[in-house]
Amino acid sequence: MKVIANPKHAEHAAPGEWENGTVIPCFECPPRFDAIRAALVTAGGFDFEEPPKASEDALAGVHHPAYVAYLREASAEAKKARDSNAKQLWPTVFPYGPNPRATGARALRGTYCYDTYTPILPGTFASALGGAASAARAADLVASRSESAVYVLTRPPGHHAEPDRCGGYCYLNNTAVAAERLSKLGPVAVLDLDVHHGNGTQHIFYARPDVLTVSVHGDPAALYPFYSGYADETGTGPGLGANANFPIPVGTGPKEYRPVMAAARDAVARFKPAFLVFAFGADAHESDPIGGMKLPTKFFAEMGAAVRELNLPTVIVQEGGYNLTALGPCVAEVLGAFAG
Numbered sequence: 001m002k003v004i005a006n007p008k009h010a011e012h013a014a015p016g017e018w019e020n021g022t023v024i025p026c027f028e029c030p031p032r033f034d035a036i037r038a039a040l041v042t043a044g045g046f047d048f049e050e051p052p053k054a055s056e057d058a059l060a061g062v063h064h065p066a067y068v069a070y071l072r073e074a075s076a077e078a079k080k081a082r083d084s085n086a087k088q089l090w091p092t093v094f095p096y097g098p099n100p101r102a103t104g105a106r107a108l109r110g111t112y113c114y115d116t117y118t119p120i121l122p123g124t125f126a127s128a129l130g131g132a133a134s135a136a137r138a139a140d141l142v143a144s145r146s147e148s149a150v151y152v153l154t155r156p157p158g159h160h161a162e163p164d165r166c167g168g169y170c171y172l173n174n175t176a177v178a179a180e181r182l183s184k185l186g187p188v189a190v191l192d193l194d195v196h197h198g199n200g201t202q203h204i205f206y207a208r209p210d211v212l213t214v215s216v217h218g219d220p221a222a223l224y225p226f227y228s229g230y231a232d233e234t235g236t237g238p239g240l241g242a243n244a245n246f247p248i249p250v251g252t253g254p255k256e257y258r259p260v261m262a263a264a265r266d267a268v269a270r271f272k273p274a275f276l277v278f279a280f281g282a283d284a285h286e287s288d289p290i291g292g293m294k295l296p297t298k299f300f301a302e303m304g305a306a307v308r309e310l311n312l313p314t315v316i317v318q319e320g321g322y323n324l325t326a327l328g329p330c331v332a333e334v335l336g337a338f339a340g
């Protein structure tokens with residue numbers, strides 16, 4: 001299987017994240033990429049490739065141009081800063097009132113970000129754009145039918161990135177970039193099996209009838225991103241019926257996960273898409289530090305097989321997964337099911 005690997009991923013490495021008033025080590029870190037790569041090399045049968053030079057054109061139809069400009073300019077501002085504190089741009093105040101006015105730099109930080117886990121650093125834009133370029137390349141390979149399934153090895157992840165806001169470690173929505181590209185050629189389904197709701201992907205395509213978004217994730221009453229991911233969010237306008245959420249209780253194990261995964265897959269099959277984008281996270285693993293689910297490593301082979309059964313040209317995009325020991329083996333299990 002071809003793997004498109006983001007050559008710029010390590011340029012973004014957050015020094016920590018703000019959790020309930022405390023700075024803790026950032027779970028989303030460059031060793032995640034290395035752990036996956038090492039596991040795939042060990043497993044064998046993977047052909048690693050870098051994408052062509054990144055272009056912002058890949059973001060058209062996915063992110064608002066003003067947001068893309070903000071990410072680009074804020075990263076450049078962080079790069080130019082002399083003291084190390086100014087090289088990290090964290091939002092601390094968020095928009096309020098009926099007509100929030102963002103004219104200064106500090107206001108823009110809160111305007112374009114919705115949490116305290118997602119700082120802008122000197123290399124953030126280059127790193128995120130490298131992921132988008134990787135997703136675009138994978139989509140092109142699948143679209144040309146030269147490959148039936150291509151895996152995008154990248155970080156930071158993307159599915160929490162909204163059209164105009166970063167959050168949840170995500171800046172540019174790689175899954176949505178692949179889906180948007182493929183949607184020029186036929187209907188596309190996105191199946192998101194990261195443990196967190198793919199809020200950004202849902203919202204990017206919420207009014208679109210040609211891109212189905214389906215997500216299985218921890219109940220947002222208990223798990224990030226908290227404000228979306230409920231079962232009654234089904235799309236809007238022409239996109240009504242083209243979004244399906246399957247929230248599950250934190251603590252879910254294989255026995256309860258299996259029928260929900262099958263229902264999500266069946267929702268994809270009923271849509272009769274021409275292409276599939278599989279947003280994969282390994283953070284439903286039993287040892288994940290932030291997921292809270294109980295899926296063992298071997299279950300991920302079953303997950304891969306369930307998605308493979310759809311028998312669709314598929315781009316597999318790496319989203320979360322934060323246990324550095326479990327992450328690589330989980331990815332290898334999922335991809336092994338596609339290769340086998």
Ligand SMILES: [Zn+2]
Nearest residue numbers: 194196283320
């Ligand atoms: Zn996640």
